[in-house]
Amino acid sequence: MPARNPGIDLDLEWVSKVRVNQQAVLRRAQQIQARKQGKKQWQAAWLLKAVTCIDLTTLAGDDTPSNVHRLCMKAMQPIRHDLLENMDMHDKGITTAAVCVYPARVADAVKSLKAANSSISVASVATGFPAGQTALKTRLEEVRMAVEDGAREIDIVINRSLALTGQWQALYQEIHQFREACGEAHMKTILAVGELGTFTNVYKASVVAMMAGSDFIKTSTGKESVNATYPVAVVMVRAIRDYFLRTGHKVGFKPAGGIRTSKDSLVWLTLMKEELGDEWLCPALFRLGASTLLADIERQIYHYVTGRYAAPYELPLA
Structure with missing residues (x-):
């Protein structure tokens, strides 16, 4: 784990020159999507x-x-055991990276994983998800409650109005307070890119979210009309690279919203490998926020092992 x-302190000169x-x-995003995938x-x-990054x-x-x-x-046994056994991967500890739930369900998730002696992290959305329009005091308390219930990762959502009106100092201070409320829990900051208007x-x-101490930056809540897109991802991972080159601190990236197919996941992995390198191809620095993606990946793994696609009743429900 990095x-x-x-x-770091807010650098408004960097922000203003962007x-x-x-x-x-757009051209770079098209290049990545056009890459031939392995077979x-x-x-x-x-x-x-x-799967290990979901x-x-x-x-x-x-x-x-x-x-x-x-x-x-399902997070503990994401791919059917006999399929993994056929691939000689049954003893490699393949699980998803985390389960992500609302704050009210954190205790339930912690209880289930603890009873099964699993070390999978529980992540929780917070801070007035998905709109981020509740009072700051309420949003901070929501973070603290999720951490108290056992969440080891908190996905906070920014107040988009601060970004849209250029109040970068106020945004920095809010995110910094969320980071303090997270304590030892890792903080992922959701930018809700579909509501930010421009790539700039x-x-x-x-960069403001990273300066304020975010461990990850995340594209979307999954509730906006536009969620994770490859052009927006190029902008965000370039910001991560610039921040790393300036500070030496590695920040993770999490696309979320609309990622449903195996092909989608391969494009996202390609983007990370080409833009940030192999070091970022691990759950500590890359996550895929998804609810239906795993079912399609398991379907493709079934096809690889058996040579045919599974009937609906042959795979467990996610």
Whole structure:
């Protein structure tokens, strides 16, 4: 696990000078999407890598202790055991990176994983997810309560109005307070890129979040009309690279929202490898926020092992 990002003092000069070349970003995103993907055993290996980087998520209004328990069991055994055995990967400890739930369900997830003697992290959204429009005091208390209940990772959401009106000092201070409220829990900062308007705003929000001590920056809540897209990701990972080159601190990246297919996950892994390098291809620095992605990956693994696609009743429900 890399050292946590301690953050730095707000550098408004850096923020004010940011200009993003939109055409260059779009061109780079197209290049990454056009890359040929590996086949057969190479594709299977990359898909297993993707599984280990998933934050398996349920953020539904009808979440109950029982479906959170089922989610935790799926996180512990994400791919059917006999399929892993066929690939000689059954004893490699393949699990998802974390399970992600609402604050009210953190205790349920912790209880299920503890009973199964699992070290999988519990992540919780907080700070008025998804809109971030509740009072600051309430948002801070929500973080503290999730941590007290056992969450080891907190996905906070920024107040978009501060970014849209250029109040970078106020945004920095808010995120810094969230970081303090997280204590030992790692903090992922959701930028809600679909509501930030421009690539330049996305870059500025990214660097301000990292300066304030974010351990990860995350694209979306999954509730916006536009969520994780490759052009926005290029902007965010370039900000991560610039921050690393300036400070020596590594910050993770988490795309979320609309990532549903195995092919999607391979493109995201390609983007990380090309833009940030192999060091970022690990759960400590890369996560995929998803609720339905795992089912498609397991379906592709089944095809690799058996040579045919599974019928709906042949794979466990996620």
